[in-house]
Structures are given as C-alpha cells and as structure tokens.
Amino acid sequence: MVAASRHLLDVDGLGWADLRWRLAVAAHMRAIRDAAPGGIGALRGERVATLFYEASTRTRISFELAASALGAAVIPFSVGASSVGKGESLVDTVRTLGALGSTAIVVRHERAGAPWRAAAHFPGSVLNAGDGWHAHPTQALLDLAVLVRAIPAADGSLAGRRIAIVGDLLHSRVVRSNLHTLIAAGAEVRLAGPAPLVEGFAHYADALGRAGARSSDEPRGRALLCGGIEEALEGADAAMALRIQRERLDGLALGSAEEYRRAWGLTEERIAARAAPDCVVLHPGPMNEGVEIDPEVADGPRSLVLDQVAEGVPTRMASLWLALRGLDAALPELPR
Amino acid sequence: MSETTRLLRDVYAVDPRVGLAGVATIAVEGGAIASLAWRDGAAAAAARWRDGAQPLADDPGLLLLPALVDLHAHFRQPGATASEDAASGSRAAAHGGYGTVCLMANTEPAIDRPERLAAAIALQGSVAGGSPAVRLLPIAAATVDRGGSVVAPLARLAAAGAVAFSDDGSPIADRAVFLEALLAAAGAGRPLIEHCEVPELSAGGEAADGLVATRLGLRPWRAVAEVEAVERAIGALREAVAQHPAARLHLTHLSTAAGIDLVRRARTEGLPVSCDVTPHHIALTDRWLAGDRHWSWEVDDGDPLAVDDGSAYATSLRVCPPLRSASDAAACRAALRDGTAVAIATDHAPHSRERKEVEFGLAANGIAGIETSLSVALAAHAAGEISLARLAAALTTGPADLLGLAEIVPGFAVGAPADLVLVDRTAAWVPGRDTLAGRSINTPLVGRLLPGVVRLTLHGGAVAWEG
Numbered sequence A: 001m002v003a004a005s006r007h008l009l010d011v012d013g014l015g016w017a018d019l020r021w022r023l024a025v026a027a028h029m030r031a032i033r034d035a036a037p038g039g040i041g042a043l044r045g046e047r048v049a050t051l052f053y054e055a056s057t058r059t060r061i062s063f064e065l066a067a068s069a070l071g072a073a074v075i076p077f078s079v080g081a082s083s084v085g086k087g088e089s090l091v092d093t094v095r096t097l098g099a100l101g102s103t104a105i106v107v108r109h110e111r112a113g114a115p116w117r118a119a120a121h122f123p124g125s126v127l128n129a130g131d132g133w134h135a136h137p138t139q140a141l142l143d144l145a146v147l148v149r150a151i152p153a154a155d156g157s158l159a160g161r162r163i164a165i166v167g168d169l170l171h172s173r174v175v176r177s178n179l180h181t182l183i184a185a186g187a188e189v190r191l192a193g194p195a196p197l198v199e200g201f202a203h204y205a206d207a208l209g210r211a212g213a214r215s216s217d218e219p220r221g222r223a224l225l226c227g228g229i230e231e232a233l234e235g236a237d238a239a240m241a242l243r244i245q246r247e248r249l250d251g252l253a254l255g256s257a258e259e260y261r262r263a264w265g266l267t268e269e270r271i272a273a274r275a276a277p278d279c280v281v282l283h284p285g286p287m288n289e290g291v292e293i294d295p296e297v298a299d300g301p302r303s304l305v306l307d308q309v310a311e312g313v314p315t316r317m318a319s320l321w322l323a324l325r326g327l328d329a330a331l332p333e334l335p336r
Numbered sequence B: 001m002s003e004t005t006r007l008l009r010d011v012y013a014v015d016p017r018v019g020l021a022g023v024a025t026i027a028v029e030g031g032a033i034a035s036l037a038w039r040d041g042a043a044a045a046a047a048r049w050r051d052g053a054q055p056l057a058d059d060p061g062l063l064l065l066p067a068l069v070d071l072h073a074h075f076r077q078p079g080a081t082a083s084e085d086a087a088s089g090s091r092a093a094a095h096g097g098y099g100t101v102c103l104m105a106n107t108e109p110a111i112d113r114p115e116r117l118a119a120a121i122a123l124q125g126s127v128a129g130g131s132p133a134v135r136l137l138p139i140a141a142a143t144v145d146r147g148g149s150v151v152a153p154l155a156r157l158a159a160a161g162a163v164a165f166s167d168d169g170s171p172i173a174d175r176a177v178f179l180e181a182l183l184a185a186a187g188a189g190r191p192l193i194e195h196c197e198v199p200e201l202s203a204g205g206e207a208a209d210g211l212v213a214t215r216l217g218l219r220p221w222r223a224v225a226e227v228e229a230v231e232r233a234i235g236a237l238r239e240a241v242a243q244h245p246a247a248r249l250h251l252t253h254l255s256t257a258a259g260i261d262l263v264r265r266a267r268t269e270g271l272p273v274s275c276d277v278t279p280h281h282i283a284l285t286d287r288w289l290a291g292d293r294h295w296s297w298e299v300d301d302g303d304p305l306a307v308d309d310g311s312a313y314a315t316s317l318r319v320c321p322p323l324r325s326a327s328d329a330a331a332c333r334a335a336l337r338d339g340t341a342v343a344i345a346t347d348h349a350p351h352s353r354e355r356k357e358v359e360f361g362l363a364a365n366g367i368a369g370i371e372t373s374l375s376v377a378l379a380a381h382a383a384g385e386i387s388l389a390r391l392a393a394a395l396t397t398g399p400a401d402l403l404g405l406a407e408i409v410p411g412f413a414v415g416a417p418a419d420l421v422l423v424d425r426t427a428a429w430v431p432g433r434d435t436l437a438g439r440s441i442n443t444p445l446v447g448r449l450l451p452g453v454v455r456l457t458l459h460g461g462a463v464a465w466e467g
Helices: A016-035 A058-069 A090-099 A114-120 A137-150 A173-184 A201-210 A229-233 A257-264 A268-274 A305-325 B042-050 B086-095 B114-127 B154-159 B175-188 B211-216 B223-243 B257-268 B279-283 B286-290 B326-338 B373-382 B388-395 B397-402
Strands: A047-052 A073-078 A104-109 A125-131 A162-166 A188-192 A222-225 A238-241 A280-282 B006-015 B020-029 B032-038 B062-066 B068-073 B098-103 B135-140 B164-166 B192-195 B249-252 B273-277 B341-344 B420-429 B450-459 B462-466
Touching (some): A016 A058, A047 A058, A047 A090, A058 A073, A073 A090, A104 A114, A114 A125, A125 A305, A137 A238, A137 A280, A137 A305, A162 A173, A173 A201, A188 A201, A201 A222, A201 B211, A229 A268, B006 B388, B006 B420, B032 B042, B068 B397, B086 B098, B086 B114, B098 B420, B098 B450, B114 B135, B114 B154, B135 B154, B154 B175, B175 B192, B175 B223, B223 B249, B257 B326, B279 B373, B326 B388, B341 B388, B341 B397
Parallel strands (some): A047 A104, A104 A125, A238 A280, B135 B164, B192 B249, B249 B273
Antiparallel strands (some): B020 B032, B450 B462
16 A cells, blocks of 8 residues: 555555544644754655656755755756756666665656656655656645645545536646545545546546545545536535646637636636635646636635645655655654 | 477367367377377267367366467567567467467568568578478568558569568558558458557557546547547448459457447448457456456456556556457457457567566557467456357467468368467466566566466477477
8 A cells, every 4th residue: 555655656545544644744844844944854864856857846846845854865856967868768767866875756757657667666765746647646635735724624624525626637637636635535526627628537536436435434525527617616615726738728629718718717706606605726836827717816815826835845744754754653853 | 390299198179170179189290190089089079169169077188279370470570679589489479389470560671562571581580590480471561661651562562472461550541542452452362451540549548548547647548549440441341342352351459349349240241351359458458557457357346446556557568459448358258259350369569678667658569478378368268258169260260261371270180280289278377587488578467377388389290389
C-alpha cells in the first residue's frame, strides 16, 4: 500500500484515517513554519532533488521551500540544462541522482506512470509532483486541507458536502487525485465539462461511487457526472474550476474563450443561482481569468485560491517528512 | 542439421489436417514418419476429433501436434538486431513449438522490393549458420516503404518468395491504394494482411479506452479506431472481389468484440475475409496495466479500480492494439471457437531493454510472445475456453491454409516429413532470462508459472528444439 510506503506516488489507497493524519502532520508543519520562519533541521542530511520535466511554478517552488524549511538540501534539477537534453533517459537520470546521494526525488512528468518507473530504480523516496493526466497527490492533499477548514462536517470530514469540479476532466491529474481524496473524505463530487473533455468519466465516477470505504467507520462519498455546469453547482458547498488550455478549445465546438466562458465558466451569477449561499471557490492554477473562472469570483470573497497556494508549503513539508521518516515517526518538536 | 530417428510412444496426437485425435505411437526415421498406430483405431480417432479432440481420462500428458505455424512475427533483421535476429528468433520459435514463422516486412529497410526480399532471405540464412532451425517465410510490404501511397511490385515480390503482403504496423489509410493493393495481391495469388487502425482515432493512445485508462490517466486508444478500420477494409474487399475473384483479405491481431463481429458477418455474407487473434489479446486484459494478474477468463470479483503499485504501468504490457476488457478477450476466444479467427498469431515483437525501460507512454509497442503462445493457448484450453481441436487448427492448418501452403502442415501420414511438436501438458515452466531463448524478454508473463513444456520440436525431421 502507498500509505505505508516510502514514496508518495498517488493518494488512491488512502482512507479517511490516513488522510486525517496527513492533514494533522501538515497542520503541525504550518505551526513549525510560523514559529521558525528560518526553518528547522529535522531533515538535515537529506538531499531532495526536484526533477521537473514539465514547467511548474507553485509546485516546484513550494517543494523546494518545504525541503529547506526542514533543513534538507535541495538539488534543483533543470531538465533543459542537464544530460536529459542530450537524451538521457528517466531511468538513467534517476539512477544517477541516486548514485550522487539524493535521498528523495520530486518528479513532475508529462507521462502518466513516470514516477512508478522512477521508484523502481531509485533507492530513496519518490514523490509525485504530477504525472501526465494521472495524479497530483500533493495538490489533492492541500485542496483537502483547505476544504476541511472551510466547509467541515460535524466530524471534521467532508461527509455530506457537495463539491462541484468543472472543466477539462480528461486531461486533469488534479481531478483524478481529488476524486480519491474527496470521496474518501465523504464528499459528493459533482463533475461536469464539455463532452470531449469528460470522456470516460461517467463510467469512472460510477465505479468510484460503488467502491466501498476501507472500513465501516469511515465516510465514503460518491461522484457523478452531471449534464452541465448548472446541474453540477446545484447545492454545492464548494466549486473548483479546472484550467482549460487554449489550444484545446480548437477541438471543441466552443471555438473561442468567450464561448467557453458562456457555456462552462464559473461565474458569480451561476454560483448565486445554484450553489449553497456560502459556496467557496477553488482553482488549482494557473488560472485563465475570464475563461474558466471570472475575475470577480477568483479574486472575490468566495475564493480560496490564495489559501491553496499558501497550503502548498506545509502540505509538501508533511509529504517529505512522512516519506523520509515514515508514518510512525515522532513529529519534529515545535521550536520555542 | 541431421535427420533424427525417434519413437514417440503413447502420445496424445492431434492431427488437424486429417482430423484425427487419440493416443498413438509414431516412429520417425530419416526425418519422416515411418510408422503410425492409433491405439483404438483411426475411426475412433476421427470421431474423437469431431468431438473437439478432448483428451482421454488416462491421457498420458504428452501432446503431439504438427509443428506450429506463426502467421505474424518480427525478427528485426535487418535493422534492429539488438532486439532479435533470425538466429535468436528461430531458436525462440523452436522453443515455442513452431516449425514455420512468417516474418513481417517492417524491418529496416522495409521488405518492399524483390532485391530487399532476396537480401533478407540470404542474410537470415547466413546468420543462422546456413539453415535456420525453423522455416522462415517472408511477408512483403504492400506499399513502397510501407508508406501507404504507392503499391509495391507485389507480383515480383510473390515470385521472389513473399507468402503474403502487409504493411503491418502502418495501416493503409487511402481507400484507393488499399483497393489497388487488394487487387494486386489477388493477381499475385496471395492474401493481403491488414493492421486495422484509423490513426486519427487512436492517435497517441496508450491504453484501451475504458475504466483502466481513465483511472491511470493513460491516453485512450479507442476501440472505434479498430472497428472503423475493419469496416473500411471489408468495404474495400467487397469492391475488390467484384473485380477479381481471387481477392483475399486477412485482418491481423483483432482485439475488439465489435471488429470481430464485423468479420463474422462478412464471412456469413460469403466475403473472403478472415482474422487472427494474439495470445495476449485472448488471455490478458487492460486490468494488467493496473497490476491485476488474472487470466481474462478467470472470475474476478476484486475491486475493478484496484492498483498494485509494484506492477502498475509495466511497459511489457504496452502493445498495439492495446489490451482490452475481459469481454473483448472473450470475443477473441469466441472467434477462435467459431472459426472467424483462423489463426492464433503471436505478433512476436521483441524489444531491447532500452526501448522498454522508459515511461509507459514512451515505451515501444510489442510483446515477445512466440515462446509462450502454446502455453497460453493450453491455459485457455485447461480453463475450458477452447477445444484442443480448435487450438491445434488455429496454430497449424489455419494459418498454413490461409497462405495457400497446406503442404507445410502435411498431417501425420507415413512418409510425410516429420514436422512435429511434442509438449508435456502436465509440466509447467516459468519464463525468464534463463528459460527464454529469444534475445528480448519483453513479456508480461516473465515470472509466471505456465502450463506446457515443449519437449521436442522437429522441423524437416531434424531436431529444432529439445528440452
């Protein structure tokens, strides 16, 4: 199981108890960060390489900040400037990093499953920072942290909460990982998007909904694919818009950004008409404001977008700590 | 290689050429069958064949078949001999029980002109030390450089020894070119073998469209890409037979229930079309990509969404067309049972470690399957999925007759050349670097216990494999 492993490849196997522990560790890391802005030495001696085959701003920077906040050395690996540019394979690169003494690698790759290939050839920990369309575990964990703070059920989970996720599901690793964590937290996930961009999700949402909880005392939500954004927003306690890549608009009947906004944009008007009055709004970034989300929503009072960004560092501190020290290790003490 | 003398006593012999099955004792002398005695007589053996050649209660476990015929393999020579060559491929084939292997034309360079065909035959002969352990039959490209735009000189290629024509790996998209190739192949008296895929529909596909692909974030290789290609190919054949009665179309490695059904209906209509299925599409499913390791026919009440982190995204499973659902695999087996599929063809596609030890979506397509195909077929038989009679035919007479080469599977007759395989159905083996004879071991069956150990493969009365 992933839960017990030295890697963080995905969040698929995590039940609510596992997730709650990860949230607790992240909260502890946030407290450490507040108490010691200069960092602590809990992971001193560890060497964390960030291996990003795809461009990234917030994920990469927050992983690097997280590693240094815990005293680990950061090896920023620039794919363009390295032997990868000369055709070195992922496996060779990972072996080289292992031989050079890296104890953890953080991998972002455009191909699904790449972190699994890396994990098979690396002696230390592999943390998935996003693989193709497949998974983005730390994004899902930080989204969960933000949501359980904003719209908790009485028991602190998301049991009974309705969360709409709208947009390009097909190409989204964010939605795939969020489906696992949100359902495990008890939420009802209401999906919607343009037909070509939700391929396979009706069947998938249905299968996820039928899978049972890991134990009978854990919540278990469900997912469904809705016919449109209005239906997805019906009674929603939270709504997440997914980034639409402009080049993908060409493949849709919706030829322009303005047409996409009209059909699928997260607007205040839509939220006010359909969602719960206090519905909060998330976006994994980077945003196309005025396309999948209106600026007044993204920057307005419902928005938790900056909370998501801020949650990135403590979530990744927790993920690094748990991968390198194990699930059972005593947490580093808060500095006085 | 010298001709051998053997006495095969009390083996369960299945002869799909004559249509006989029963316990027999066969003597091989000087490379030919010298004597043959059915324990309970030829009439009983004929009746048993008609009943599907089910083995007897006191079955000795040693199964004797005609040496197998593979309609579809890649030995990578010339071009990519780091993965396989004629010598290593022939050893692998003999280990798998094969006496005849048809080699696809997608070598480097492609076998699209008589000079290249002659050169390839000479090269394969010399590398194998004069004469390969098994019979290698070349399939030539249907179009120049397998480019799909100009039909290759098929009559001259046939005269130079091509047994069929195929651009395997690259479908012929242009209908006019496809029709012209069908007619030219008909003129040359050979079948056209088509790889059915509409590239715009499968583009970039990594896994069959379905729950597993959605779950694992793999790009969908849509079933419709095969189905639509099958439909187009049959449409072109309908046109071709109106112009040339000898036109024949064979669709290789079909993987979808809907595609197979189109072939079934066209055959009912009387069109000269057939198909083959691979061992992996019979026995494996896309759930193997998530780490599941059940045969496709095994009842599995496990979580359809489960992922095993230790074996997910194994690149040995990257293959084109992709592994599909259990119901598609069942359709492949049904096609064998009712004769819609005339052959089990391995699509043996060896790849070096370098081409497979990469990200799943960047891995080369293909499974090295020629050494395990008989074992997989026997596993399906043991599960009650296919009779020994259909299994034997699909591995021998089916492909030979498709090529119009009935003589390469002469059947068990006194005086006939001894082209035989003896397999111990009661023994098992585990594929791995030490047990596989081919140069590449890119098969998802590495490490798995498989039924059926090939004890002896005879080709032309000489020992091609003994184990």
